[in-house]
Amino acid sequence: xxxxxxxxxxxxxxxxxxxxxxxxxxxxxxxxxxxxxxxxxxxxxxxxxxxxxxxxxxxxxxxxxxxxxxxxxxxxxxxxxxxxxxxxxxxxxxxxxxxxxxxxxxxxxxxxxxxxxxxxxxxxxxxxxxxxxxxxxxxxxxxxxxxxxxxxxxxxxxxxxxxxxxxxxxxxxxxxxxxxxxxxxxxxxxxxxxxxxxxxxxxxxxxxxxxxxxxxxxxxxxxxxxxxxxxxxxxxxxxxxxxxxxxxxxxxxxxxxxxxxxxxxxxxxxxxxxxxxxxxxxxxxxxxxxxxxxxxxxxxxxxxxxxxxxxxxxxxxxxxxxxxxxxxxxx
Ligand code: TRP
Numbered sequence: 001x002x003x004x005x006x007x008x009x010x011x012x013x014x015x016x017x018x019x020x021x022x023x024x025x026x027x028x029x030x031x032x033x034x035x036x037x038x039x040x041x042x043x044x045x046x047x048x049x050x051x052x053x054x055x056x057x058x059x060x061x062x063x064x065x066x067x068x069x070x071x072x073x074x075x076x077x078x079x080x081x082x083x084x085x086x087x088x089x090x091x092x093x094x095x096x097x098x099x100x101x102x103x104x105x106x107x108x109x110x111x112x113x114x115x116x117x118x119x120x121x122x123x124x125x126x127x128x129x130x131x132x133x134x135x136x137x138x139x140x141x142x143x144x145x146x147x148x149x150x151x152x153x154x155x156x157x158x159x160x161x162x163x164x165x166x167x168x169x170x171x172x173x174x175x176x177x178x179x180x181x182x183x184x185x186x187x188x189x190x191x192x193x194x195x196x197x198x199x200x201x202x203x204x205x206x207x208x209x210x211x212x213x214x215x216x217x218x219x220x221x222x223x224x225x226x227x228x229x230x231x232x233x234x235x236x237x238x239x240x241x242x243x244x245x246x247x248x249x250x251x252x253x254x255x256x257x258x259x260x261x262x263x264x265x266x267x268x269x270x271x272x273x274x275x276x277x278x279x280x281x282x283x284x285x286x287x288x289x290x291x292x293x294x295x296x297x298x299x300x301x302x303x304x305x306x307x308x309x310x311x312x313x314x315x316x317x318x319x320x321x322x323x324x325x326x327x328x329x330x331x
Contacts, residue, residue: 008145010041018206020199080308137161195224
């Protein structure tokens with residue numbers, strides 16, 4: 001019997017993966033796949049909750065995201081990469097969970113609240129969107145997840161998942177569902193290049209893993225620094241300066257970063273110098289990823305998705321079978 005802990009995670013394919021995903025969760029997934037039973041979901045159904053009218057934005061990215069995964073070192077021998085919409089059992093489980101969650105609890109979910117505000121949806125909240133945390137609870141529990149490696153913004157989803165698990169087990173007097181824990185990358189949240197709180201494809205402020213060198217350079221050159229640092233000799237601010245935030249994460253030599261910070265604060269250190277350094281650091285992350293991407297064929301990508309989806313579905317079917325039994329739907 002396989003006693004490895006189960007790791008379940010995923011991303012919406014409504015945009016390409018970027019450096020925020022890389023430091024927030026991809027590195028953890030790559031590291032952990034060797035000694036965990038790993039499932040990585042491409043959450044196309046969830047992406048539809050805010051892109052239902054433009055599904056091609058989602059579908060055309062499914063293969064791209066798979067390429068991103070494989071290029072950063074997700075190994076299809078160790079990790080199952082699968083597509084949410086191809087596992088209808090998740091939708092069925094979502095329906096059962098809907099009886100266990102109140103509308104007001106969903107409205108209080110901090111991630112949902114932020115997204116509603118961001119999209120100015122306050123007066124027209126769609127049921128599908130409001131319920132996506134329930135769908136995500138089904139994603140996670142239908143594979144018996146122990147650990148969910150993901151970005152910091154997903155904490156509220158895990159909390160809500162565990163509430164559903166406890167309620168289900170209590171009401172149906174069972175222990176078939178497991179609580180899980182969230183695992184966030186050690187570097188925390190990566191800000192956008194514009195200084196906004198979070199790098200995100202939809203805000204157009206992220207460096208994608210698939211960006212070419214010219215695009216990366218352009219983005220770094222446009223990065224938000226200190227708007228009052230106009231001349232090299234001006235004293236500069238380090239707090240809120242995105243170039244330093246990125247150097248803290250991507251520059252290996254931490255002593256050098258703190259020396260640069262001192263210099264910048266005293267005056268005499270130009271932005272271009274810092275940006276050139278950061279460009280080298282980010283290129284050294286992205287170059288091997290680009291090289292790996294070059295080697296992937298379409299057939300490989302399709303095979304990986306087919307295999308991963310088949311494995312995930314088998315497991316989902318068995319968990320759903322237990323759920324139906326517990327409810328009594330076994331006529
Ligand atoms: N909500 C996640 C995101 O926006 C994607 C996701 C869907 C997910 N289902 C999941 C993450 C299950 C972890 C586990 O990125």
